[in-house]
Amino acid sequence: MQHYPNIVIGFGKAGKTLAKFLATQGQEVLVIEQSNQMYGGTCINIACLPSKRLVIAAHNGVPFPDAIAGKTEMTSQLRNKNYHMLADEPTITILDGHAEFIADHELAVTTTSGEVINVAGERIFINTGAITRVPAEIPGIADSPFLLTSTTLMEQTELPQELVILGGGYIGLEIASMMNQFGAHVTVLDRNDQFLRREDDDVAQALYDDLVADGIDFKLGVTINQVINHADQAEIEYTDHGTTTSITADKFVVAMGRTPNTMELGLANTNIQVNDRQAIVVNEHLQTSVDNVWAMGDVTGGLQFTYISLDDFRIVKDQLFGAGARTTTNRPAVPTSVFTQTPLTNVGLTEKEAHAQGIDYLLFKLPVMAIPKAKVIGNQRGLYKALVNPTDHTILGATLYGEESFEMINLLTTAINNHLPYETLRDQIYTHPTMTEALNDLFKAPLH
Ligand SMILES: Cc1cc2nc3c(=O)[nH]c(=O)nc-3n(C[C@H](O)[C@H](O)[C@H](O)COP(=O)(O)OP(=O)(O)OC[C@H]3O[C@@H](n4cnc5c(N)ncnc54)[C@H](O)[C@@H]3O)c2cc1C
Numbered sequence: 001m002q003h004y005p006n007i008v009i010g011f012g013k014a015g016k017t018l019a020k021f022l023a024t025q026g027q028e029v030l031v032i033e034q035s036n037q038m039y040g041g042t043c044i045n046i047a048c049l050p051s052k053r054l055v056i057a058a059h060n061g062v063p064f065p066d067a068i069a070g071k072t073e074m075t076s077q078l079r080n081k082n083y084h085m086l087a088d089e090p091t092i093t094i095l096d097g098h099a100e101f102i103a104d105h106e107l108a109v110t111t112t113s114g115e116v117i118n119v120a121g122e123r124i125f126i127n128t129g130a131i132t133r134v135p136a137e138i139p140g141i142a143d144s145p146f147l148l149t150s151t152t153l154m155e156q157t158e159l160p161q162e163l164v165i166l167g168g169g170y171i172g173l174e175i176a177s178m179m180n181q182f183g184a185h186v187t188v189l190d191r192n193d194q195f196l197r198r199e200d201d202d203v204a205q206a207l208y209d210d211l212v213a214d215g216i217d218f219k220l221g222v223t224i225n226q227v228i229n230h231a232d233q234a235e236i237e238y239t240d241h242g243t244t245t246s247i248t249a250d251k252f253v254v255a256m257g258r259t260p261n262t263m264e265l266g267l268a269n270t271n272i273q274v275n276d277r278q279a280i281v282v283n284e285h286l287q288t289s290v291d292n293v294w295a296m297g298d299v300t301g302g303l304q305f306t307y308i309s310l311d312d313f314r315i316v317k318d319q320l321f322g323a324g325a326r327t328t329t330n331r332p333a334v335p336t337s338v339f340t341q342t343p344l345t346n347v348g349l350t351e352k353e354a355h356a357q358g359i360d361y362l363l364f365k366l367p368v369m370a371i372p373k374a375k376v377i378g379n380q381r382g383l384y385k386a387l388v389n390p391t392d393h394t395i396l397g398a399t400l401y402g403e404e405s406f407e408m409i410n411l412l413t414t415a416i417n418n419h420l421p422y423e424t425l426r427d428q429i430y431t432h433p434t435m436t437e438a439l440n441d442l443f444k445a446p447l448h
């Protein structure tokens, strides 16, 4: 059995960044990746980058098959670049194969040719990501020929005319908005009665109204009973507030959450603990229950974002090479964006959360209609909201529903993380015409 000082399982964001960093420190690293189509991980191959490429292509009126072809070319280039980023390091070995633990520090790797190679690692970093949750408990879904995931949707060459999306969260809404722009008729089914229930009601209502105006149908508060697979179409049967009915679809997308990818990792052969949601249990330093074994990224069951996985790398790096002060509990504010055609972006507290936590705040609000750049872009949908601490005037949170909000939010995040008073943003000189300059107006006067 070959021994390595460092083994990374999975070529994801945290894993590849850590492997590269260890190599720059002269350390030997074995990186195990089960698919040569996944060098660089989920984000660049099947998630963030291809999906945003398609969102933009749809917006620009690119026909669906051309958009898919352009996306595929892009991911291929990114994959190659990522591969060489690690493979060209003299102290990194990439092993193409599926890793399973056979003991706390030992792995059996089944290569693509079927050979099994056993390796041992002094330090092991698990970065195996998450996979689409396909609800086996709903009859007819798992074995349906009409089933798509976010991954297989992005491999289609023909636009489905009638598309049903099961789940109206991040993936469901981004796909709904994008496929609607490509020309499909989209219906979204979600078990929650309330659309985006964590958002403030005014913001959720604005996005909902805009998506409905675009032609997307929503069935909220429904129970999906079964999928009946006919010759050409799927029939999705659901109960809508006591009435059982059904809808037919050329394809349906399962977007009901993603489960930490631990099922085929052989963890039963180790002392590494997994919780009831299949996530690897870690402490605030991302250490598992076995010494010198860490888990990073989606597999820990935390927030599923690429930048969280990157931050997990920083936490582990700080233990190995720094003071060990960085933890999951002292992460700075984390912004999030739903990349619908008009994007919805948050950082910090919403009004709903402030109320629930009994936190007092000043409220600032601005309709996007008031922003000159929105007129220039030709999309005046949306509203901005910000919550401010009444005592020291620091920003408690912001919700930006409007064009380019996924860019602007980074400025607000900097302000929050550096405890800047809102007046700093209000009085700053901004480039013109931009969406960001609206911060001059947003912070003019609180509503209350
Ligand atoms: C459609 C979609 C859109 C998204 N959009 C965004 C977005 O816009 N912004 C954002 O921040 N996040 C987005 N996300 C979430 C983001 O993609 C994930 O949070 C992120 O990629 C997780 O990275 P990771 O480091 O946990 O591991 P991953 O990048 O998932 O890497 C895990 C790797 O491990 C490999 N692997 C798994 N098991 C084994 C094994 N046993 N042996 C060997 N190799 C193994 C896998 O093949 C994979 O390459 C999106 C997700 C999806 C599905």
Ligand SMILES: NC(=O)c1ccc[n+]([C@@H]2O[C@H](COP(=O)([O-])OP(=O)(O)OC[C@H]3O[C@@H](n4cnc5c(N)ncnc54)[C@H](O)[C@@H]3O)[C@@H](O)[C@H]2O)c1
Residues within 6 Å of the ligand: 135, 166, 167, 168, 169, 170, 171, 172, 174, 189, 190, 191, 192, 222, 223, 224, 255, 256, 257, 258, 303, 304, 305, 336, 337, 338, 339
């Ligand atoms: N822009 C981004 O950063 C981005 C984009 C896509 C995905 N992601 C990440 O990927 C993760 C997974 O995305 P997702 O959309 O699959 O999960 P999600 O948790 O965001 O949404 C899942 C939705 O499915 C619904 N649902 C679950 N079970 C159901 C059932 N039986 N019947 C009907 N509805 C049901 C839930 O109510 C929820 O609205 C996200 O949480 C996010 O962290 C991020």
